[in-house]
Structure formats: structure tokens, C-alpha cells
Amino acid sequence: MQQGDTYTHRFTAGNAVYDGFISTFKDTNPLHTDAAFAQAKGFKDVVLHGNILNGFISYFVGMCLPVKNVMIQTQSIKYALPVYMNDELEFTAEITGFFESVNTYEFKFFFKNKEGKKVAKGELQIGLLK
Amino acid sequence: MAADTIAQVNKIFIDVLDNEDIVLDPTTSAKDIDEWDSLNHIQLIVAIEKHFKIRFNSSEINGWKNVGEMCAAIEKRLEQ
Known part of the structure; x- marks a missing residue:
């Protein structure tokens, strides 16, 4: 792993993750559960919870990197567009910095929907466990 | 050690550790600041x-x- 390395992974924001999120965290705000409410607020359907994307980031860090001795240290995300049920998302993360002194990598990442539009972007810092 | 170096490091400590009361001096170590734990050390x-x-x-x-x-190590590295 070195600066400039780029990783991509495809996620589907489907029923399983949506139901699992609601079952686990009980966030049934009408924006996420009531299509009429969401449409009245200008969205085409219920909007998936933004923090579902953070779950995808967790999967990326834990399962997609070439090493498993990793731990998220900091993470920030900005949401640009809503994500709807069954949206296919392409996640891209690039290593933008490496701090050998503390075994820490910095990434910039973004999610694009199938229309190629960025729905979210952010930064991530992970450490390699000794 | 340049006063400016420790002043800049002091600002970083205040920001990273979210503690406006931190006043560093050359003898300050992790045992003197509650928030200076192993994870925050990485952030620092x-x-x-x-x-x-x-x-x-x-x-x-x-x-x-x-x-x-x-701070001495910072200054040494800046001189290189």
C-alpha cells in the first residue's frame, strides 16, 4: 500500500442493508420510511440513511484492503445527493498520505451512483495494527 | 529550542486534544495531559x-x- 494506490468496490444499497439498518438502529424517520413524506420534501422516494454508506466504508476498510490488521482512526463524509433503494454505488478510495512514524494511511474517497454522479465524498484515516 | 516551535505545537495540541487549557513546556509529557493517550498520540x-x-x-x-x-526533532528535521 502506497500513496496514489486506488481501490474501487461496488455496493448495492438494497433491502437487506436497509432492513438491517432499521432493525439495528431503529431510525424510522419518515424521510427513510414514508415515500409520501419524502416526495413532499422533494425526493423521488424514501431516502436511504446516510450512515449506510459508512457501513460500506467499514466493509471496504475491513475486507477490501490487502491487509487485515487495520483500524479506522478518523472518518468524515459529506453527502451530496440522496441514495435510493437498490441504487448501485461505485466506491473509490485513493491513498493520499502515509505516515510511517505511526503506521497511518490517509484516504480520500467518494461514492458515485450509476449515473456517474458523486453522492458522497470524504476522508478516512486508518492505522495498521502492530 | 525556538519559542515559535513550541507555540505552534501547543496550538496543535489544543486543536487535536480539544483542550484550550493546554500550556506546553519542554518537560511536558503524556503523563501530564489526560487526553494524550495512544490514539490521540497518533493524531498529534x-x-x-x-x-x-x-x-x-x-x-x-x-x-x-x-x-x-x-520540538527539537521538529527543528532538526526542518533544518535538513
Whole structure:
């Protein structure tokens, strides 16, 4: 792993993750559960919870990197567009910095929907466990 | 040690550790600041390296006993 390395992974924001999120965290705000409410607020359907994307980031860090001795240290995300049920998302993360002194990598990442539009972007810092 | 170096490091500590009351001196070490734990130590080093646009290696930072040694290492690296 070195600066400039780029990783991509495809996620589907489907029923399983949506139901699992609601079952686990009980966030049934009408924006996420009531299509009429969401449409009245200008969205085409219920909007998936933004923090579902953070779950995808967790999967990326834990399962997609070439090493498993990793731990998220900091993470920030900005949401640009809503994500709807069954949206296919392409996640891209690039290593933008490496701090050998503390075994820490910095990434910039973004999610694009199938229309190629960025729905979210952010930064991530992970450490390699000794 | 230049006063400006420790002043800049002091600002980084205040920001990273979210504690406006921190006043560093050369003898300050992790045992003197509650928030200076192992995870925050990583954030401090990353912030210092980014702020001063320098890089250390692990053996260097593991040798620091206090803020004075940290600042001396920063200044030495800036001179190189």
C-alpha cells in the first residue's frame, strides 16, 4: 500500500442493508420510511440513511484492503445527493498520505451512483495494527 | 529550542486534544495531559507532520520523552 494506490468496490444499497439498518438502529424517520413524506420534501422516494454508506466504508476498510490488521482512526463524509433503494454505488478510495512514524494511511474517497454522479465524498484515516 | 516551535505545537495540541487549557513546556509529557493517550498520540503526530510538512519514522518518535525532545526533532528535521 502506497500513496496514489486506488481501490474501487461496488455496493448495492438494497433491502437487506436497509432492513438491517432499521432493525439495528431503529431510525424510522419518515424521510427513510414514508415515500409520501419524502416526495413532499422533494425526493423521488424514501431516502436511504446516510450512515449506510459508512457501513460500506467499514466493509471496504475491513475486507477490501490487502491487509487485515487495520483500524479506522478518523472518518468524515459529506453527502451530496440522496441514495435510493437498490441504487448501485461505485466506491473509490485513493491513498493520499502515509505516515510511517505511526503506521497511518490517509484516504480520500467518494461514492458515485450509476449515473456517474458523486453522492458522497470524504476522508478516512486508518492505522495498521502492530 | 525556538519559542515559535513550541507555540505552534501547543496550538496543535489544543486543536487535536480539544483542550484550550493546554500550556506546553519542554518537560511536558503524556503523563501530564489526560487526553494524550495512544490514539490521540497518533493524531498529534499526523497533525504535526502535516503542519510542518515533515515526516518522522517510528524509531524517532518512540525516542521522545517529552515535548522538548519532540520540538527539537521538529527543528532538526526542518533544518535538513
